[in-house]
Amino acid sequence: MKLQNARLQLLKQSVTEISPETAAQRLSQGTVLLDVRENEEVAKGSPLGAIRQSRAFLEFQIETKISDSNTPIAVICASGARSLFVADELSRMGYSNVSSVKGGFSAWAEQGFPVETPPMLSDYDRDRYARHLAIPEVGEEGQQKLLSSRIALVGAGGLGSPLAYYLAAAGVGTLGLIDDDHIERSNLQRQILHNEGRIGQFKVDSAAETLLEFNPNIVVNKHKLRLSKDNIDEIFEDYDLIIDGSDNLPTRYLVNDACVKHQLPLVYGSIFRFEGQISVFWPAGPEEGPCYRCLFPSPPPSELAPSCAEAGVIGVLPGVVGTLMATEALKILLEMGEPLTGKLLTYDALTSSFSTLKIPADPECELCRKAC
Template sequence: MDDLTLSDAERLRYARHLSIPGVGEEGQLRLKRSSVLLIGTGGLGSPAALYLAAAGVGKLGLVDDDKVERSNLQRQILHGESGVGRPKLESAKERLREINPHIEVVCHESRFTPDNAEKLVAAYDLVIDGSDNFPTRFLSNDACYFARKPLVYGSIFRFEGQLTVFAPHLGGPCYRCMLPTMPPPGAAPSCAEAGVLGVLPGIIGTLQAMEAIKLLLDVGEVPLGKLLCYDALRTSFRTLRLSPDPACKLCSSEASLRSIRNPETLTDPSCTMPDIPSISVDELDARIRSGKPYVLIDVRQPEEHAEHSIPGGKLIPLDELPGRLEEIPRDGEVLVHCKAGGRSARAVSLMLESGIPGAINVAGGIDAWLKRSGT
């Protein structure tokens, strides 16, 4: 890829950009030389990646270790029916190369962790966080802070979304200025638990792509110190002021954090509750093979259960559990699983409090079970 000029095919492709004051050929070349790391190719990462690819950002790095599930397709528009069961990165790369064959798509098939975060962030100009858990958000924030790279943040919940840019090196606050400490396990339900209207991540993810392009082109005003809040039901946007926290333990003069390896970033992304009895999926398999009596409860939603399930499991969605506790025996082992371990941990906590002493969480949930079996 020649970063110094635009080919005839590229000039035709980006013709509408070339005529915009503030972009033009110089700006398009700037995009061509730029690189963006996207954490996640799900609801937010899908539209962001599509529009960055279409805009001609020269290098897109994708971080994901998940596989496409049918329940993803309602909002994760990078993927289609033919991708179900395949690694998300395979599906994403094919789609992005179809959108724009002139760009480079680099696949990082792993979770974004303290072991790889610094190396990944260092290789790109900015980061778009499309994650859905607090530890990864803290980690992306910390890694970008130490690397002096802008972080384009987005989040969604049912009919509401948020967007901002965290960049202390540009004069704005960091994520820890907005959220100083890790919320307790269960404080924020996942999309599977709470639901999300499929078009909502499309709106917020597209806004993330817009802010990334503005940063790369150095045009306009990015929302440093502003949290954009979108309410789909009221068709309204409002902006909340975010100020740098003078006591922030990462970006203030009183900072105490010196590494991306800290209590928040080292927390399990499933945010499993502490002091909950648990077993691994290997131990679950041993229980199944042993023939010893046990009860297996699946606390996911019906559509998740219909797509993949562990043999012998009984479906009791977490939101129905308080009213169905009488269906669960008070003696013997009650093994509980969800997708990744967070919902099942909360279910086990409820069961223990309700007099079901044999309740045990299956750590890692069905994701770990499928990965173990190579499904």
């Protein structure tokens, strides 16, 4: 204790301490209030508007939360001791304007400054999604976002299988499966959500069973229907993001048009024999990218656009393409990286090559440019 006290005395001389009142005032003027207490402490309450970062991963994760080293930071802990150590550490890391809140959260709450109870992950979720929590770009906050996200998947077949599997694994809280087909034996060459014993069942029922066995804590909504102009609005209204894993052009246009109307991000993918394509269509998004009609204003004649059943597809291809689509969906939900907005990624399995084409929005697009 002697050593600790001596160290604290030294820190009190070198670190600027401010009162909760000053911290509250500065918070409203752009100072970041950084709560460095542990999760179980934060779960009981934390200053309203604070950024939370437990000490354990401070050095590894702080830059993703506070990227500008000139940002004024007021560090708060329970009583004002740990925050001295953290303030000192942040100064050493290069943050130029760091102070410590005297009396910590106890003083903050006692003096009546606003407190919130942030949603926290359960111990189960912390265990299940531990590898996400270890990534600074995802972390506790990102996992919360995924758990509260709602994705609608059009098609529970070839692309829908890896998509739904990985999104369920990642902890996307609600998956809506839209499909009215039954399982056929020929589907099992690639549609890994289903199995031999379920031939003849609705794909949506089989998919929901598989997914809930895999991750019982997500919600799977079964939309056992074929999308049409009459039902699509009501369904899409309920979701944050749409993924099109359908295999026919009328559905593709219908889905695109509804996504533009509801300003929803649309992750698109298609497969043909040994080739796949992936993109993100989101005219209302931050990049103001194209919609599907910017590329193809109207459907080509059906003989030029054969379906999987007619053209065939190599069994693993939907796995590659669907997994890339799921990755795009996670990037959008977590607001990280560069989604494939305005770009078409193509994959050729025979040459093991990827290429990216730029696909700008068409300023003349009847659908998305008019609507924006």
